[in-house]
Amino acid sequence: MSSSAAPSNKWLALALLATAQFVVVLDASIVNVALPSIGKDLNFSQDNLSWVVNSYTLVFGGFLLLGGRLADLLGRRRMFIAGLSLFALASLAGGFAQNEMWLIIARSVQGLGAALVSPAALSIVTTTFKEGSERNTALGVWGAVAGSGGAAGVLLGGVLTEWAGWEWVLFVNVPIGIAAAALAPRLLAESRDDVSERHFDVAGAFTVTAGLAIGVYALVDANNAGWTSTQTLALGAVSLGLLGLFAVVENASRHPLVPFGIFRLRSLRGSNIVGLLIGMSLFAMFFFISLYLQQVLEYSALKTGLAYLPLALFIIFSAGFASQLVTKLGFKPTLIIGLLFVTAGLAWFSQVSAQDGTYLGDVLFPSLLAAIGLGFSFVSVTIGAVTGTQPDEAGLASGLINTSQQVGGALGLAILSSLANSRTEDVFASGERNPAIALTEGFQTAFAVGAGFALTGAILAALLISSRDSREQAEAARRGDAPAPAVA
Numbered sequence: 001m002s003s004s005a006a007p008s009n010k011w012l013a014l015a016l017l018a019t020a021q022f023v024v025v026l027d028a029s030i031v032n033v034a035l036p037s038i039g040k041d042l043n044f045s046q047d048n049l050s051w052v053v054n055s056y057t058l059v060f061g062g063f064l065l066l067g068g069r070l071a072d073l074l075g076r077r078r079m080f081i082a083g084l085s086l087f088a089l090a091s092l093a094g095g096f097a098q099n100e101m102w103l104i105i106a107r108s109v110q111g112l113g114a115a116l117v118s119p120a121a122l123s124i125v126t127t128t129f130k131e132g133s134e135r136n137t138a139l140g141v142w143g144a145v146a147g148s149g150g151a152a153g154v155l156l157g158g159v160l161t162e163w164a165g166w167e168w169v170l171f172v173n174v175p176i177g178i179a180a181a182a183l184a185p186r187l188l189a190e191s192r193d194d195v196s197e198r199h200f201d202v203a204g205a206f207t208v209t210a211g212l213a214i215g216v217y218a219l220v221d222a223n224n225a226g227w228t229s230t231q232t233l234a235l236g237a238v239s240l241g242l243l244g245l246f247a248v249v250e251n252a253s254r255h256p257l258v259p260f261g262i263f264r265l266r267s268l269r270g271s272n273i274v275g276l277l278i279g280m281s282l283f284a285m286f287f288f289i290s291l292y293l294q295q296v297l298e299y300s301a302l303k304t305g306l307a308y309l310p311l312a313l314f315i316i317f318s319a320g321f322a323s324q325l326v327t328k329l330g331f332k333p334t335l336i337i338g339l340l341f342v343t344a345g346l347a348w349f350s351q352v353s354a355q356d357g358t359y360l361g362d363v364l365f366p367s368l369l370a371a372i373g374l375g376f377s378f379v380s381v382t383i384g385a386v387t388g389t390q391p392d393e394a395g396l397a398s399g400l401i402n403t404s405q406q407v408g409g410a411l412g413l414a415i416l417s418s419l420a421n422s423r424t425e426d427v428f429a430s431g432e433r434n435p436a437i438a439l440t441e442g443f444q445t446a447f448a449v450g451a452g453f454a455l456t457g458a459i460l461a462a463l464l465i466s467s468r469d470s471r472e473q474a475e476a477a478r479r480g481d482a483p484a485p486a487v488a
Contacts, residue, residue: 010128013187014138017121018145020084020180023173024114025149026156027091028056028283028409031107032290033157033301034166041166044100054220055104059111060118061406062213066205068119068399069257072392076120076127077190081181083116088177095170106170118402123394126386127191133327133477136383140323143379144316150286151312151371158305191391203249204257211242216407219414227418262393262400267331270464271384272404274335277457278377279408281342281450284416285349285370288443289363296354296436296443307359311367318375327477330470331380331387332461338376339458345370346451354440373454384465387473412453416446 031038031052039049071079087110094106125142129135160168218235225231250256263269293299293307325334348366385401386394424442432438 009187010138013128014125014141016180016183016187017080017125018141019176020080020117021121021142022145022149022152023176023180024060024087024118025146026153027110027114027173028053028060029150029153029286030157030160030169031166032287033154033294033304034161034169037161037166037301038103042097042100042103048100048104050220051104052107055107056111056114057406057410058213058216058220059108060114061216061403061410062209063112063115064119064403064406065212065258065396065399066209067115067117068123068395068397068402069201069205070116070395071120071123071398072192072395075190075192076124076395077184077188079116080120080124080188081184083113083118083120084177084181084184085113087113087117088174088181089113091170091173091177095167095174110173119395119399122382122386122398122402124188124191126389126394126398127391128189131387131473131476132479136323136326136379136477139382140320140326140379143322143375143382144319146382147319147371147374147378148312148315150283151308151315154286154290155305155308155312158301158303158308162300162302162305201249201253201255201257204246204253207242207246207249208257211239211246212403212407214242215239216410219410222414223418223421258396258400259393262389262396265388265469266464266466267384267387267469268389268397268400270461270466271335271381272400273464274339274457274461275381275385275401275404276408276411277453277460278339278342278381279405279410280412280415281346281453281457282370282374282377282412283405283409284413284446284450285346287413288416288420288446289349289367292352292357292440292443293359293363296352296440297357297359307363310364311371314368314371315375318372319379320375322376322379325376326380326383327474330467330474331383332465332467332470334376335380335384335461335465336458338373338380339454339461341369341373342377342454343373343451343458345373346447346454350444350448350451352440352443352447354434354437357440377457383473384470387469412450416450419449420446 035049035052038044038052044052067079067083090106090109090113094103094110097103097106122142125138126135129138156172157169160166160172214235218232218239222232250258250260290304293304294301299307322334322338345366345368348369352362382401386397389397420442423445424438427438427441
C-alpha cells in the first residue's frame with residue numbers, strides 16, 4: 001500500500017470519517033417521518049412514495065462493492081472526497097425538487113455518492129489504526145455512529161419536518177458534506193494499492209453492480225408487484241444470472257474486482273453472512289417502530305422523532321462499551337451476545353398492543369434492549385469482517401460488509417413488510433374494523449420474524465466465525481500489538 005503521509009491527528013481524522021458515515025446512514029431513515037409531507041407537496045402517488053427511500057437504498061447497496069474497489073485502486077481519500085461532493089450536490093438538488101421523478105433521481109444520485117463514501121471511509125479507518133485495541137476503539141466509535149444513524153435520522157427528520165419543512169431533511173446534508181470534503185485533504189492521508197499498473201475489471205464491475213442493483217430492486221418492489229409475479233421472478237433470475245456470470249468473470253480475470261482469495265478468511269466469510277442477517281433484522285425495526293408510533297399511538301412527526309432519542313443514545317453507549325468488550329472477550333462472543341440482545345428486543349416488540357399501547361410499556365424498554373444489541377453487533381461484525389485482511393484489501397473488505405448489511409436490510413424490509421401487510425389484510429378479512437388492531441397484528445408478525453432472523457444470526461456466528469481468530473485478536477489487542485495473519 002502506498003500512502004502520501006500519516007494523518008497529523010488520527011482521532012481528528014476518525015471524527016471526520018465517522019461524521020461522514022453518520023450522515024450517509026442517517027439519510028436512509030431521515031426521510032421516513034417526512035414522507036407524508038413530501039407526498040402532499042409533490043403529489044406523489046402512494047405506490048411511488050416508498051421510492052423516496054428505496055431509490056437511495058437500491059443504488060447505495062448496488063454500488064458498494066464497486067465503490068470499495070475504486071477506493072483501493074484510485075485512492076481512498078480521493079474517492080471519499082468525490083463521494084461526499086456528489087452526495088452534497090444531490091442533496092441540494094433533492095431539496096429543490098418540484099416533482100416526484102426529480103426527487104427520486106436526486107435520491108438515487110445521493111445513494112451513488114454514499115456508495116463511494118462509505119467503503120472509502122471504513123477502509124481509511126482500517127488502514128489508519130493498527131489492528132488490535134487501537135482499531136477496536138476506532139471501530140467502536142464507527143459502530144456507534146453507524147448504528148445510531150438510523151435512530152438519529154428519524155429524530156432529526158421529525159424535528160426538521162415539523163419546524164423547517166421536509167426540504168431541510170435534504171438541505172442539512174449540504175454544509176456537512178462540503179465541510180467534510182474541504183477538511184479531508186488536511187486530516188486524511190491518501191492511500192491506495194501499491195501496484196505498478198492499475199487494471200480495472202470492467203466486466204466484473206458491470207456484472208456485480210447490475211446483479212446487486214437488479215436484485216435489490218426486485219426485493220424492494222416485490223410487495224407491490226407480488227412475490228410470485230412475473231416481474232419479481234424474472235428480475236430475480238436476471239440478478240442471479242448476472243451474479244453467476246460475475247463469479248465466472250472473476251475466476252477468469254487476472255485482475256479481478258473481487259479476488260475470491262479474500263474468502264479464505266473464515267471470520268470474513270462468517271461475518272458477512274451474519275452481517276446479512278443483522279441487516280435483515282434491524283433495518284426494518286426502525287421502519288415498523290415509526291409506523292407503530294404514528295399510525296397506532298398517533299404521534300406527530302416531531303414526537304415520533306423525539307421518541308427515538310433514548311434508542312440513539314443507548315446505541316452510542318453500547319457501541320463504545322462493545323469496543324472494550326471485544327478487547328476482553330473477542331469479537332465472536334461480543335457478536336453473539338449482541339444478537340441475543342437484538343433477539344430479546346424484537347421478541348418483546350412482537351407483543352406491542354393496539355388498544356392500550358403506551359410508549360413506556362411497548363416501545364421504550366424493548367428498544368433499549370435492541371439498542372444494546374445493535375451497538376454490540378455493528379462493532380463486532382465489522383471487526384470480524386476486516387480481521388486478518390491486508391492493507392490493500394481494506395476497501396474490498398469494507399465494501400463487502402457494507403454490501404451484506406445493505407442488501408440484508410433491503411431483503412429484510414421486503415420480507416417483513418410483505419408478512420405484516422398480509423397479516424393486516426387477514427385481520428381485516430376476519431371482520432375486524434379497527435385499523436389500529438389490524439396494523440398492530442401485522443407489526444407483531446414482522447417483529448417476531450425479525451427476532452427469528454437475529455437468533456439465526458447468533459447461531460451462525462457461533463458456527464461460522466473462527467474462535468481462534470477472535471481469541472488471537474483479543475489477546476493481541478490486550479498486548480497492544482497486531483495479531484498473526486488469520487487462517488482459513
